[in-house]
Amino acid sequence: MSNWIKVRLGDIVELKRESYQPKPDEILPYIGLEHIGQGTLRLINVGKSNEVTSTKSYFSKGDILFGKLRPYFRKVVRPKFNGVCSTDILVLTSKNPRKFSQTFLFYLMASQEMIDLATASSSGTKMPRADWKVLQNLEVSIPEDFDEQERIGKILEAIDDKIDINTRMNETLEEMAMTLYKHWFVDFGPFQDGEFVESELGMIPKGWRVISSYDLANYINGKAFKTNQLVDNDGLPVIKIAELKSGITNSTKFYNGNVEPKYLLQNGDILFAWSASLGVFIWAKGEAVLNQHIFNVKPNGTLSKSMIYFTLKNIIQEFIEIAASRATTMGHITKQHLIDKKIALPPDELLVKVDEKMSNYYQMILSNMLEVERLIQMRDYLLPRLLSGEIDLSQAEKQVEEVL
Helix, strand or coil, X not given: CCCEEEEEHHXXXXXXXXXXXXXXXXXXXXXXXXXXXXXXXXXXXXXXXXXXXXXXXXXXXXXXXXXXXXXXXXXEECCCCCEEECCCEEEEEECCCCCCCHHHHHHHHHCHHHHHHHHHCXXXXXXXXXXXXXXXXXXXXXXXXXXXXXXXXXXXXXXXXXXXXXXXXXXXXXXXXXHHHHHHHCCXXXXXXXXXXXXXXXXXXXXXXXXXXXXHEEEEEXXXXXXXXXXXXXXXXXXXXXXXXXXXXXXXXXXXXXXXXXXXXXXXXXXXXXXXXXXXXXXXXXXXXXXXXXXXXXXXXXXXXXXXXXXXXXXXXXXXXXXXXXXXXXXXXXXXXXXXXXXXXXXXXXXXXXXXXHHHHHHHHHHHHHHHHHHHHHHHHHHHHHHCCCCCHHHHHHHHHHHC
């Protein structure tokens, strides 16, 4: 292992300051803080430059984007494309890419130690912002040898690449499953040559029945917590809508009291956020407690778990539009909306046949999600140890190779 040296952050990392004024007739990829996962080191989605108006900053493929507003949210990403971003994001790059590895520097900036330093040096109380003038003077330790920096970066990058592969694979699996679902339950594709009959949904295959979406499953609302019941890092994590989007982060609250079993979450549970930001999710982050405004959707004997999930995914957009149309402070749907929404179901023997395929998709998606969680845990375990020189690189490379 090479020598580690102490350097001033501003001597190895450069702040890029190229401004961009959005134009209505020009569309570039746009990244705001809302597009970056909290603590995940990855993008949730990407916006468009013509949808914003204020001055933005250019970034290039491979640049480090560091969220400076409330830095404790650990919103740090390294896009694989060129674009523009919010001015609440620092655009950083290596001062000398042949001497200071860009990949290593990304993980240095994303480390919890750096996040804590940025948070401690932030200015402002309600909306604290990290200040590059302060950050650039921080003293950090790095391997003197460039090749060792690269090895550290590549170990962590290999894990993140596998996470990306699993994530993209799940997007494909879900698309395939939804295509099959719509072929059967929306277009009635396999039954077009058969007899159709009138129903409250219109024409449906003979022998099918119409059922309320409320009767498809049991909808168990989460627990209504008081603020003084929640603590930091003691007990079980409390799952709100933020956790459904970004996972369990430094902002997640915990509950260390007694919990009724109906509020406990296990891997594979189906969660339906019915207020504010509606969505349907598979839970894969371990035992936790469910907060109010989210249903844990349990089979009641009508449909399997996989069929419940894909059915809700198919109709969620309708509920999103209903919630948006009645939004005051927080748009939501009610029990009556679930009752009013009708679904056509085939006879049991046909339902069993299609469920075999849908269950396979569901299990593959869940399996990939669970592997992603294990990979995130490995990355976050290795990251501080690699950046401090605490762990042997050959040992870390072997450990990652065995997992990947």
